[in-house]
Amino acid sequence: AQSVAQPEDQVNVAEGNPLTVKCTYSVSGNPYLFWYVQYPNRGLQFLLKYITGDNLVKGSYGFEAEFNKSQTSFHLKKPSALVSDSALYFCAVRDGYNQGGKLIFGQGTELSVKP
């Protein structure tokens, strides 16, 4: 069975500092990994994905994520946080070998960036 864990309910960082939002996953086959962001009263916006290739993937708004197979992790990172990055972040996984496999979401991490 697939699962995703986001161990931190909330992450607080100061503007200009680097940020990391953690995600670990479990999937029986080949993992397809995703990050989404949800701003207040909005739907989810796709940020980035890892399917294959380079372990470091770059996405929207300056975010990047590193796939680590041995640690089964896919942490989201940004070198310099902005106040406007404050939002709810979701990690998601699906089994790449299963074309009909559904996307499983983590519980979400609330990111708060203070000036």
Place this chain on the structure above:
Amino acid sequence: SAVISQKPSRDICQRGTSLTIQCQVDSQVTMMFWYRQQPGQSLTLIATANQGSEATYESGFVIDKFPISRPNLTFSTLTVSNMSPEDSSIYLCSVGGLNTGELFFGEGSRLTVL
């Protein structure tokens, strides 16, 4: 990416009534997905809607409570039937690629049941 429009964006409903949420996509898609996001929680897949066939429901969700229509390749509806306060949630329509799996979401329909 697809542009997905949902109606209504929010509604306040009385217990025991039903509400139908509409989802319109700007391109033809094979599969459409309906998710529920309860307050302070993550997203849970309700069902997958394929054009021309019955929707496939996830464990814990049944057709009588959440009937779905998929009349064509750009449109779907989800009805929340006989509502109770526990149904207060954001309901999200999404579409995505079968090969890469990323989903694109509508803005959601925020439902409050009194």
